[in-house]
Amino acid sequence: MALALESPSMPEPPDNPAPRDSRTENERAIPSGMSKSDVGGDKLLMDRVRVREQGAMADIFDRYSGMVYSVALRVLNDSGHAEDVMQEIFFQLWRNPDSFSSSRGSLGAWLLVVARNRAIDHLRQRRPAEPMDEVVVASTTNLQIEAERTIIMQKVKGILGDLPKEQQQSLRMAFFDGLSHSEIAEKTGQPLGTIKTRIRSALTMLRKRLEA
Amino acid sequence: MTDGQHISQEDLALFALQALSHEESAAVRKHLSGCEECQTELANLRGDLAAVALSVDQRPLPAGARDRFIKKIAGESSSASAPKPAQPVPIDRSGRVPRAGWAGWLAAAAMLIVAVGLGFEVSHLRARLLEMDNRIASLETGKSHAEQVAELLTAPAAQRVLLSAPKTPPSPSGHLVYLPSRGELILQANNLAPVPAGKTYELWVIPANGSAPIPAGLFRPDAAGNGSVVLPSIPPGVNAKAFGVTLEQAEGSKTPTAPILLAGAVPLSGE
Numbered sequence: 001m002a003l004a005l006e007s008p009s010m011p012e013p014p015d016n017p018a019p020r021d022s023r024t025e026n027e028r029a030i031p032s033g034m035s036k037s038d039v040g041g042d043k044l045l046m047d048r049v050r051v052r053e054q055g056a057m058a059d060i061f062d063r064y065s066g067m068v069y070s071v072a073l074r075v076l077n078d079s080g081h082a083e084d085v086m087q088e089i090f091f092q093l094w095r096n097p098d099s100f101s102s103s104r105g106s107l108g109a110w111l112l113v114v115a116r117n118r119a120i121d122h123l124r125q126r127r128p129a130e131p132m133d134e135v136v137v138a139s140t141t142n143l144q145i146e147a148e149r150t151i152i153m154q155k156v157k158g159i160l161g162d163l164p165k166e167q168q169q170s171l172r173m174a175f176f177d178g179l180s181h182s183e184i185a186e187k188t189g190q191p192l193g194t195i196k197t198r199i200r201s202a203l204t205m206l207r208k209r210l211e212a
Numbered sequence: 213m214t215d216g217q218h219i220s221q222e223d224l225a226l227f228a229l230q231a232l233s234h235e236e237s238a239a240v241r242k243h244l245s246g247c248e249e250c251q252t253e254l255a256n257l258r259g260d261l262a263a264v265a266l267s268v269d270q271r272p273l274p275a276g277a278r279d280r281f282i283k284k285i286a287g288e289s290s291s292a293s294a295p296k297p298a299q300p301v302p303i304d305r306s307g308r309v310p311r312a313g314w315a316g317w318l319a320a321a322a323m324l325i326v327a328v329g330l331g332f333e334v335s336h337l338r339a340r341l342l343e344m345d346n347r348i349a350s351l352e353t354g355k356s357h358a359e360q361v362a363e364l365l366t367a368p369a370a371q372r373v374l375l376s377a378p379k380t381p382p383s384p385s386g387h388l389v390y391l392p393s394r395g396e397l398i399l400q401a402n403n404l405a406p407v408p409a410g411k412t413y414e415l416w417v418i419p420a421n422g423s424a425p426i427p428a429g430l431f432r433p434d435a436a437g438n439g440s441v442v443l444p445s446i447p448p449g450v451n452a453k454a455f456g457v458t459l460e461q462a463e464g465s466k467t468p469t470a471p472i473l474l475a476g477a478v479p480l481s482g483e
Binding site: 057058061065066067069073074083087090094112129130149153156157174179180181203204206207 | 226233265267269272282
């Protein structure tokens with residue numbers, strides 16, 4: 001698992017967003033009657049994206065591009081390809097904002113799953129296995145504020161790092177390496193049923209401890 | 213794969229990870245289309261996967277990535293908006309001074325030459341543009357066809373059928389299990405031809421020491437061509453090098469009668 005394999009230290013804040021003073025007037029535009037605090041929420045930002053407001057799309061990009069890029073980079077291990085995946089995801093969201101529905105969960109969690117899936121598609125050099133608008137992610141995790149996100153990241157790393165090594169290995173091979181259950185079974189020499197159980201147990205434990 | 217009436221948690225997790233085979237994914241997708249409970253659990257599992265993604269260390273974006281994105285959406289927006297129709301501009305004639313003489317005619321002639329030259333250039337460029345359009349259309353047609361082929365080959369819902377010559381009769385075959393130390397044997401044969409009246413199939417053990425074949429049971433196939441011999445009377449301790457089936461008189465035979473209809477050699481130890 002990444003958290004066990006990667007540095008346990010606090011992650012450095014992403015080199016993103018860009019400094020505010022680099023933004024154009026068009027990007028800064030806020031509809032009349034809406035306060036600055038209203039503008040910050042994902043749902044309202046997406047409403048503004050639906051009326052083709054580039055500034056709102058830039059805000060969403062600033063908020064989540066580092067996260068999306070990092071996941072794609074972890075899977076692909078190539079900055080160029082990872083950027084391609086990231087640009088494609090945000091551009092598709094701009095062109096088709098309805099592919100994400102706030103009733104389905106948080107935008108950040110949805111983008112993370114889409115990023116991982118698109119990166120795996122890229123890795124396997126195949127067409128997208130699942131359209132973006134069919135990905136439904138139930139998550140109440142608030143990833144909008146960077147400080148809160150950093151705390152959750154640390155918590156997730158801790159939980160995954162506490163899992164038995166074989167569960168970490170199976171989950172990592174499925175999630176980041178994009179291997180099928182039979183490929184994992186073949187590589188590890190373990191029965192298919194064992195691999196299935198390890199992955200399910202890892203996810204169950206993660207959910208249980210995040211909810212605790 | 214289903215746990216009673218629902219997809220098991222293990223398989224739903226693998227589906228969310230896209231770690232199932234095409235066939236398994238298709239089965240899960242089919243179930244999901246009519247099961248809200250499994251849809252809900254799948255969404256929850258994807259929430260778990262989003263948390264797994266959060267374990268990745270954050271990396272800085274490549275230089276210029278943000279600018280590239282902003283330019284891209286700005287370009288897309290401007291190309292999407294319709295071009296404004298050109299507005300006529302009134303010509304201001306008040307300040308114009310009439311010029312007399314040949315200078316005006318010379319200028320007009322020069323302009324005419326330039327215009328003719330430009331006309332040829334425009335015509336040439338239009339021809340090239342048309343040619344390039346045709347090439348792009350041709351390439352797009354080829355690409356679309358290739359994409360269609362790839363989609364068909366990878367579609368989870370695609371049905372896969374093995375075709376073969378319809379009138380070829382299936383060939384007879386048999387599966388045999390033999391334990392020499394106990395002299396125990398089971399044969400299951402399939403696709404056997406019906407035996408004529410007064411005849412029977414007979415199984416033979418061919419000993420490895422070169423001694424005479426040992427009869428190992430009589431059998432007749434059923435209407436579907438299936439026949440079996442289960443635990444016939446064979447002396448224990450006979451190492452076999454092969455087994456054979458022949459067609460014999462109904463009461464059986466002491467020695468096999470050619471031809472041998474089914475035969476199989478015992479694999480060498482370690483095979």
